[in-house]
Structures are given as C-alpha cells and as structure tokens.
Amino acid sequence: MDPREAVVAVTELTGARAVAAYPLTDNVFEVDTDDGDLFVAKYDARTAAVTATAAGMDWLAEPGAVAVPQVRGADDRWLVMEQVEQSPWTPDAVAAFGRGLADLHSAGAPAFGASTGPERAWIGLAPLTCVPADTSWAAWYVTDRIEPYLRGAADRCLLDADGVHAVEQVCARVDDLAGPPEPPARLHGDLWHGNVLWTVERAWLIDPAAHGGHRETDLAMLSLFGCPELSRVLAAYHEHRPLADGWRARVPLHQLFPLLVHTVVFGGTYARQVADTARAALRA
Incomplete structure (x- = not known):
C-alpha cells in the first residue's frame, strides 16, 4: 500500500x-x-x-x-x-498490568457475547460473532466460540476425526469443566503478546476483539501465545482480584477457542495442539 x-x-x-x-x-x-x-x-x-x-x-x-x-x-x-512510544517493560509495569487487567474484567459486560461494535466482527482474519446471549457462559462458549470453528476445521479436513471427537467431548462436558459461575467480564478478546505494548510505566492494549466473556479466557490466551513475565502478571492479578479455585486446570478449556481460530485461519499446523489441548481440558 x-x-x-x-x-x-x-x-x-x-x-x-x-x-x-x-x-x-x-x-x-x-x-x-x-x-x-x-x-x-x-x-x-x-x-x-x-x-x-x-x-x-x-x-x-x-x-x-x-x-x-x-x-x-x-x-x-x-x-x-x-502512537505509543514503546520501551522495555519494568517489574512495576508488569504488576500494574496484572492489576489493571483484573479491574478491566471486573468492569463487566451486559452479557456473554455482548460488545459495543457490530454483531458480526472479526478476530484477526476470522469472523467473530458478538451477539448477547441469555445463557450460561458454558453454553455460550460452546455455541459461539467452539462449534463454529470446529465445524470450519472439520469441513476443511484440517482436524482429523480423533481431534474432532476430543473437542466434541469437551463440548458435551463443558458444564462440569467450566468451574463456578462468574458474571460476564469485559474482555480484550485477542490478548496475545503482540497486542500488548510496553512502556516503563504501563502496558498498552491494542487491536481488541472486545466482548463479554469469561475473564480466564484472556489470561489463557496470554499464557498460550506468551507475555513478558507472565507469572508476575498472573500473581498481581490474582492478588488484586482472586481467581476461582482450579483456574490453572481450566486453562486448556479456555485455550481451545484461540487454537481453533488459528487452525481455521492458518491451517492444520495447529491441529495437533487443538487435540492435545482438548484432552488436557478433559483431564482437568
């Protein structure tokens, strides 16, 4: 251009x-x-x-x-x-990011799936539905965040039968795997390290796929795609606004969504990771 x-x-x-x-x-x-x-x-x-x-x-x-x-x-x-003039992160900026992310999530959303943008949006190069749901998080997560991308991956033969079956098992058991109910959190929605810019004082967030969801999803995506000093970010978050018991075991459940998106967008190189992550979610 x-x-x-x-x-x-x-x-x-x-x-x-x-x-x-x-x-x-x-x-x-x-x-x-x-x-x-x-x-x-x-x-x-x-x-x-x-x-x-x-x-x-x-x-x-x-x-x-x-x-x-x-x-x-x-x-x-x-x-x-x-423009954000970037500079190396500092321990204070990392801790402040953890606390700020916790407060952002606590600001809430009207419903799971709700956003202030169009109902038919995008996450990276993949379409994303942002329609408010009058259901539990688990039901919405399966219907709007897992099944559309699972169908896309299966229809294009990007995910083999064993992988599809593993994800389908997660969907069938999602109520048992989801942990205690939580209100809709205000999510960034595409929180990988490339969308976090650092300065000495703070982290800045860019390129969101913002919507109402489960706060553990943002944290799981940070873990999946990397974040400087992730353990400090999570520690500051948990100290400021504690996560529900068992949240670490639920990380694979929340990572299924971005991994399926990546499978649909980038092809079958992510297929094995999807299947392995689904099996890990079932073992939680």
Whole structure:
C-alpha cells in the first residue's frame, strides 16, 4: 500500500496536517504531522473489522483500568490512533498490568457475547460473532466460540476425526469443566503478546476483539501465545482480584477457542495442539 494514502487518511480523519508516513507492516503506518504529533494509521478493507476495533478500544478505555491508545478517527477503511512510544517493560509495569487487567474484567459486560461494535466482527482474519446471549457462559462458549470453528476445521479436513471427537467431548462436558459461575467480564478478546505494548510505566492494549466473556479466557490466551513475565502478571492479578479455585486446570478449556481460530485461519499446523489441548481440558 502506498504510504501517501495513510497521509491522506490521517489528514482527513483528524484535521491535523500529515506530512509523511512510514510502514510498520503492510497495512499499518506511523504518520508524522507538521506540528510534531505522531499517529498510527491502520488500513483494513473489512469495514466491520475497523468499526469493531474502534468501538472495542473505546470500550476497553472506558473504565480507566488499562491504557489504550486514543482513537483519533475512523472511517470504513482506516483507523487512526495515537502512537505509543514503546520501551522495555519494568517489574512495576508488569504488576500494574496484572492489576489493571483484573479491574478491566471486573468492569463487566451486559452479557456473554455482548460488545459495543457490530454483531458480526472479526478476530484477526476470522469472523467473530458478538451477539448477547441469555445463557450460561458454558453454553455460550460452546455455541459461539467452539462449534463454529470446529465445524470450519472439520469441513476443511484440517482436524482429523480423533481431534474432532476430543473437542466434541469437551463440548458435551463443558458444564462440569467450566468451574463456578462468574458474571460476564469485559474482555480484550485477542490478548496475545503482540497486542500488548510496553512502556516503563504501563502496558498498552491494542487491536481488541472486545466482548463479554469469561475473564480466564484472556489470561489463557496470554499464557498460550506468551507475555513478558507472565507469572508476575498472573500473581498481581490474582492478588488484586482472586481467581476461582482450579483456574490453572481450566486453562486448556479456555485455550481451545484461540487454537481453533488459528487452525481455521492458518491451517492444520495447529491441529495437533487443538487435540492435545482438548484432552488436557478433559483431564482437568
């Protein structure tokens, strides 16, 4: 993509006079303005993805629990936000992130599946349904977060019969595996390490797939895809707002969702991990 398109987008959406853009990835640009401000402009041809991301960032920022870059403008293709000047994390920033994430989750959501964005959204390159559910978390998790991606993986032969059976067993036993009931938490929804930016003082969250869910899902995703000093993050979280007994044993249950998404998007390289994770969830 031509960086000049990012310059035009920032100028039109923010009112600032953008003068140069530098690609960070194929569709993300750092944009300079004539008064020295820096923006990040992200292009996405999927209008629902732009709308969902912008709405999700505002929703996560609302409680003031975690740092989220301010959205400065958006249309049907471009999202413009303030730039975060990254620096190495510190122990204080790690602990603050754990406590802030706990407070974010505690801010809650109207229902499992609820969001402030479109009902048909995206998580990365995969479609994501964000429809409020009048059910338990376990029932919603199976219906909206496991079965759609399991069907997609099975229909495309990305997951073999044994893997499909293992996940189906989890679905059948989910009420027993889910742990004690919890109210809907305000989730980032795509909380892997690439969506956590660090500065000396704090962590910043970007690119959410925000919705109401179970708080253990965000933590399980951090564990699955890595996070600096994860044990300190979890310790600070648990000390600030304790997790229910048995939460460590439930990590595989919550990891099934992102692993199935990755299987559908990236192919069968994740299939063995899906099957192994489902069996681990059944042993909990």
